Amino acid sequence: xxxxxxxxxxxxxxxxxxxxxxxxxxxxxxxxxxxxxxxxxxxxxxxxxxxxxxxxxxxxxxxxxxxxxxxxxxxxxxxxxxxxxxxxxxxxxxxxxxxxxxxxxxxxxxxxxxxxxxxxxxxxxxxxxxxxxxxxxxxxxxxxxxxxxxxxxxxxxxxxxxxxxxxxxxxxxxxxxxxxxxxxxxxxxxxxxxxxxxxxxxxxxxxxxxxxxxxxxxxxxxxxxxxxxxxxxxxxxxxxxxxxxxxxxxxxxxxxxxxxxxxxxxxxxxxxxxxxxxxxxxxxxxxxxxxxxxxxxxxxxxxxxxxxxxxxxxxxxxxxxxxxxxxxxxxxxxxxxxxxxxxxxxxxxxxxxxxxxxxxxxxxxxxxxxxxxxxxxxxxxxxxxxxxxxxxxxxxxxxxxxxxxxxxxx
Numbered sequence: 001x002x003x004x005x006x007x008x009x010x011x012x013x014x015x016x017x018x019x020x021x022x023x024x025x026x027x028x029x030x031x032x033x034x035x036x037x038x039x040x041x042x043x044x045x046x047x048x049x050x051x052x053x054x055x056x057x058x059x060x061x062x063x064x065x066x067x068x069x070x071x072x073x074x075x076x077x078x079x080x081x082x083x084x085x086x087x088x089x090x091x092x093x094x095x096x097x098x099x100x101x102x103x104x105x106x107x108x109x110x111x112x113x114x115x116x117x118x119x120x121x122x123x124x125x126x127x128x129x130x131x132x133x134x135x136x137x138x139x140x141x142x143x144x145x146x147x148x149x150x151x152x153x154x155x156x157x158x159x160x161x162x163x164x165x166x167x168x169x170x171x172x173x174x175x176x177x178x179x180x181x182x183x184x185x186x187x188x189x190x191x192x193x194x195x196x197x198x199x200x201x202x203x204x205x206x207x208x209x210x211x212x213x214x215x216x217x218x219x220x221x222x223x224x225x226x227x228x229x230x231x232x233x234x235x236x237x238x239x240x241x242x243x244x245x246x247x248x249x250x251x252x253x254x255x256x257x258x259x260x261x262x263x264x265x266x267x268x269x270x271x272x273x274x275x276x277x278x279x280x281x282x283x284x285x286x287x288x289x290x291x292x293x294x295x296x297x298x299x300x301x302x303x304x305x306x307x308x309x310x311x312x313x314x315x316x317x318x319x320x321x322x323x324x325x326x327x328x329x330x331x332x333x334x335x336x337x338x339x340x341x342x343x344x345x346x347x348x349x350x351x352x353x354x355x356x357x358x359x360x361x362x363x364x365x366x367x368x369x370x371x372x373x374x375x376x377x378x379x380x381x382x383x384x385x386x387x388x389x390x391x392x393x394x395x396x397x398x399x400x401x402x403x404x405x406x407x408x409x410x
Contacts, residue, residue, distance in 0.1 A: 007281035009390060010314060010349050013288070016276055017315055018329060020292050021322040024248065027181040031169055034161045036221060037179040038325035043155045045148040046172050053105040055081075056140045060118060060129060061097040061109035064137050072130040074121060081106060096129065105141060112140035148172070158327050180325040183248035185217045188227040188240050190255040190264060191303065196229070208376065209253040209308045213301075216312050219407060220320040222249070230255075237263045241271055247296055248323060251316065254303025256289045264300045265289055273298050281390055283348045284373035285311035304373035309408060310351055310385065317407060334384075336363035336403045342388055342395040349390040353382035356403055365403055383409055 008016075026040035055061065061081070067073050078089045080098040087106035091097055097106045105112070113135050121128040147168070148154050154172065155165055161177065169177055187210050194207040207229055214224035225247070230240040237255065241264075244250045255264035256278070269275065273291040278300075280288045284307040289300030299316055301308045314331060321329040336356055344350055354365040365386050370378045384403040388395060395401065 007279050007286070007348070008277050010280055010282050013277060013280045013290070014315055014318055014330070017290055017297075017319050018322050020276065020290075020297055021319040023325040024180040024183060024323050026178045028176045028178055030176055031166050031174065034177045034179050035163065035166060037161055037182075038327075039155055039157050039159045039161065040178040040180050040325060042153050042157050043169065043172075043174075043177070045150050045152050045154040047148065048145045048150045049147040049171055050142055050144060053144050054142050055099045055101055055103050055105060055112045056142050057112055057114040058100050059098075059112050059114040059116075059140065060131065061091060061099045061106050062111050062113055062131065062135060063091055063093060063096075063109060064111040064135050064139070066093060066096075067111075067113075067131055067134045071134065072119065072132050074128060074130050077127045077129055079106075096131075098129075110137045110141070111135040114140060158325055160326065180323065183222045183320055183323045184246070185222045185224050185249040185251060185320070186227050186244045186247040187213050187217070187224055188230055188250070188252045190230045190232065190237060190252060192232045194229050208305050209301075209303070212305065212309060213251055213253065213312060216309065216317070216408060217251075217320065220317045221324050222320050232263070234263045234267060237267045238270065241267055244296065249316070249320065250296060250298045251301060251312075252299070253301045253308050256287050256300035256302065268298060268300070280311075280315075281348050282311075282314070283350045284371075285314070285351075286348070288315065290315070302373070305376045306353075306379045307373040309379055310373075313385070313404070313407060314351070331404045333387075334363065334403050334405065336365045336384075336386075336401055338386070338395050338397060338399045338401050339364040339366040341397050342367060342386075343393060344388060346391045346393055350388035351404070352386040352388055353378050354384050354386045354403070355381060356384045363403065365401060379408070382406060 075096040078095045078097050081087045081103040082100050083102035087104055091106050091108035113131050117133045119130040121130055189207045189210045193204050195201055195204040197206050210226050217224040227240050230236045252264050255262045268291055273293040275291040278289045279286055285302050287302050288311050291298045301311050318329040353368045356363050356365040368378045368381055384405055387402040
């Protein structure tokens with residue numbers, strides 16, 4: 001645990017958090033609910049797909065050996081094979097079969113010539129065709145088992161389930177998939193100055209942290225549960241945090257600094273939560289508490305709205321992704337150039353809200369004028385966070401920078 005004088009670098013803090021967040025137990029969910037989640041186990045193919053060689057084009061199924069000489073070659077059309085039908089005749093030397101896309105390749109044929117590379121035979125009726133170009137074995141043929149072979153691992157544990165992956169499972173006749181269950185996340189705001197959006201403020205301010213964090217949790221794949229607002233008394237905070245048994249993650253906002261009424265750390269300790277660290281070398285979001293009790297991970301987030309969202313992005317979202325079984329959990333990064341200039345003292349990594357736009361062959365990031373952590377408008381206008389490294393003191397116009405795309409962007 002770091003003491004009050006120690007500030008953890010952001011990468012070390014995130015590594016400690018991820019070590020506390022193993023994948024959750026599996027549950028079976030319908031495939032339409034599994035999009036964006038990960039497989040909790042290997043999936044073995046139960047079907048060979050496609051089950052037979054089939055045509056990738058409308059055209060003619062041929063013996064490639066018949067086309068090895070001078071062209072064009074005139075062939076007799078033995079039958080027409082439609083998708084979903086079974087060929088009835090073998091393709092013998094000097095013959096072919098008219099075939100449609102997806103139809104099984106007849107016995108004897110080893111290639112397909114697309115219809116555009118053929119020519120009807122004048123007065124030859126529908127039973128003859130001139131082939132205008134050669135075709136080697138396998139030309140425009142989708143081979144049996146190209147997509148999947150029975151008994152082979154189709155998708156490995158940890159595979160993110162996108163639309164193509166779900167299509168593979170549907171093609172195998174599966175309707176459900178095993179995935180780590182969605183983490184249940186309790187969310188608590190603290191502060192005498194807060195009220196709900198449906199209340200008359202009367203000198204207070206509306207709590208935006210809890211509902212905003214709930215949306216961020218849902219977008220990250222978790223199930224948020226709002227615990228309401230705890231007042232700035234030890235008893236109120238303790239009463240709220242005594243109701244978090246059974247949750248996988250608990251998020252609090254505010255009450256984690258050194259103010260006279262900041263009780264969250266004290267209450268967590270009294271409830272048996274082992275504090276792993278407090279305070280990270282970043283701006284915004286320095287006062288961050290992380291702890292664990294049993295299988296529950298606790299985050300004490302800063303109270304300023306933008307600080308709360310930024311620390312969620314840097315620390316909570318990666319933890320939720322790890323709980324959901326993702327291997328790639330680090331915040332995404334892309335390269336860009338600074339449109340403007342920045343300066344700061346060494347010692348804290350700044351995550352600067354920027355708008356990034358593509359021009360002159362690259363992504364240019366312009367810092368927003370307002371970087372104060374209590375202003376939500378700058379978070380609303382931002383497209384990325386610019387990583388201004390811990391020991392760096394200045395960045396000049398055109399300098400290369402790392403940009404973190406924001407998950408909260410619409």
